[in-house]
Amino acid sequence: MTIRLYNTLTKTKEDFAPLDARNVRLYVCGPTVYDFAHIGNARPAIVFDVLFRLLRHQFGDAHVTYVRNVTDVDDKINARAAERGVSIRELTEETARIYNEDVAALGCIAPTVAPRATEHIAEMIAMIQILIASGHAYEADGHVLFDVSSKDDYGKLARRSLDDMIAGARVEVAPYKKGAMDFVLWKPSDAATPGWDSPWGRGRPGWHIECSAMAGKYLGESFDIHGGGIDLMFPHHENEIAQSEGAHHGHPLAKVWMHNGFLQVEGEKMSKSAGNFFTIRELLADWPGEVLRFNMLRTHYRQPIDFTFAGLRESWKMLERWYEVTEPLSDPGPGAEFLAALADDLNTPAAIAALHQASEMELAGGLGFLGFSNVQMKISAKAKVDEVAIAEAIAARNAARKAKNFAESDRIRDDLLAQGIVLKDGPQGTTWEVRK
Ligand code: AMP
Numbered sequence: 429m430t431i432r433l434y435n436t437l438t439k440t441k442e443d444f445a446p447l448d449a450r451n452v453r454l455y456v457c458g459p460t461v462y463d464f465a466h467i468g469n470a471r472p473a474i475v476f477d478v479l480f481r482l483l484r485h486q487f488g489d490a491h492v493t494y495v496r497n498v499t500d501v502d503d504k505i506n507a508r509a510a511e512r513g514v515s516i517r518e519l520t521e522e523t524a525r526i527y528n529e530d531v532a533a534l535g536c537i538a539p540t541v542a543p544r545a546t547e548h549i550a551e552m553i554a555m556i557q558i559l560i561a562s563g564h565a566y567e568a569d570g571h572v573l574f575d576v577s578s579k580d581d582y583g584k585l586a587r588r589s590l591d592d593m594i595a596g597a598r599v600e601v602a603p604y605k606k607g608a609m610d611f612v613l614w615k616p617s618d619a620a621t622p623g624w625d626s627p628w629g630r631g632r633p634g635w636h637i638e639c640s641a642m643a644g645k646y647l648g649e650s651f652d653i654h655g656g657g658i659d660l661m662f663p664h665h666e667n668e669i670a671q672s673e674g675a676h677h678g679h680p681l682a683k684v685w686m687h688n689g690f691l692q693v694e695g696e697k698m699s700k701s702a703g704n705f706f707t708i709r710e711l712l713a714d715w716p717g718e719v720l721r722f723n724m725l726r727t728h729y730r731q732p733i734d735f736t737f738a739g740l741r742e743s744w745k746m747l748e749r750w751y752e753v754t755e756p757l758s759d760p761g762p763g764a765e766f767l768a769a770l771a772d773d774l775n776t777p778a779a780i781a782a783l784h785q786a787s788e789m790e791l792a793g794g795l796g797f798l799g800f801s802n803v804q805m806k807i808s809a810k811a812k813v814d815e816v817a818i819a820e821a822i823a824a825r826n827a828a829r830k831a832k833n834f835a836e837s838d839r840i841r842d843d844l845l846a847q848g849i850v851l852k853d854g855p856q857g858t859t860w861e862v863r864k
């Protein structure tokens with residue numbers, strides 16, 4: 429099977445041929461850990477999880493390396509920690525833990541490596557030193573800046589020329605910059621800000637260099653696929669390319685660049701002030717993770733997605749119907765048409781359409797491939813019900829039965845049934861499950 433992927437760098441769909449089929453390498457920009465992740469942040473996690481699964485299927489589980497970093501040094505983090513009166517370490521540890529739990533609940537397999545920026549400062553400093561030595565960066569006023577004019581093809585990912593960028597730049601240019609588009613590799617820290625000793629004094633890295641240093645460490649100078657949301661294409665990914673190629677004799681950073689489209693809520697940009705901002709955590713309180721996942725996959729990853737509650741309800745119904753016919757779970761592997769759709773630039777809506785036509789066996793295989801299992805759904809639905817209230821109702825029913833008050837015991841049973849709780853009387857006593 430040939431996997432075809434749309435490459436933002438070439439603006440075409442290309443046959444995917446890994447640099448080394450025994451170690452297929454994928455890097456995705458991960459979260460900045462200062463607050464709960466929102467449902468938009470869930471999109472790259474889910475999209476690239478499906479890609480990870482597809483690559484593992486094609487090349488073997490042991491032959492794919494997926495790196496997703498954790499940005500745990502950032503001015504937003506510093507500000508939030510100060511606001512909450514907690515240490516930076518406490519804030520980033522807690523937020524990273526919540527992020528991992530959230531994306532696991534969305535059915536995402538853990539990446540092979542999840543490196544933290546603060547544990548790779550030495551690699552960043554070493555890379556910055558190489559960039560200075562090779563004439564791509566300069567020190568000015570306690571900062572180190574990347575000189576974009578040192579790289580002829582700066583702008584090749586975003587397809588913007590340096591002249592256009594400079595003309596369009598509205599930001600006030602810091603006086604120590606040689607060129608308006610030069611970006612920070614290292615900046616000084618005052619006593620109240622986290623900092624590390626460096627040849628340029630105590631300071632901290634810029635955001636872009638984090639990804640270049642961590643990708644280089646775990647995936648080498650050149651690797652196969654680099655992913656992230658479309659908002660990261662410029663300047664973040666453009667700058668990653670400039671830094672990594674600058675430090676690595678021009679060797680291309682990634683062969684294929686993939687970008688997921690943005691998620692909107694009910695047709696509008698998600699924002700706290702508009703009141704349409706949803707964290708993964710709060711949605712998980714009401715919706716099974718797989719419903720959120722399935723809903724995301726019903727739209728092709730490059731399209732914008734309109735997240736609606738009507739869509740979520742529809743997704744829940746579809747999944748439930750499928751779970752009814754795929755029990756008991758068997759995983760015979762996905763069907764050919766389903767796989768062909770996924771291999772065509774991760775066309776999940778076409779893959780889902782193929783499942784509508786598939787036999788029960790192939791349906792079960794396809795759902796399993798995409799990370800769904802009806803066992804999970806039952807657990808998540810079960811987690812939503814009030815277990816204490818059910819236990820009390822069961823005890824009351826048993827007491828009524830003992831007293832031969834069958835009208836009352838039946839009433840309690842029917843009352844639970846109306847809430848979707850099915851009781852089962854067995855030799856071990858009464859157990860319950862959520863009605864399918
Ligand atoms: P951030 O923590 O803001 O750097 O974002 C983490 C990831 O989520 C990046 O890959 C972003 O591109 C992506 N992302 C952020 N907001 C959205 C959104 N509304 N829709 C889709 N992806 C998003």
Ligand code: ZN
Pocket residue numbers: 456457458639664668
């Ligand atoms: Zn990045």
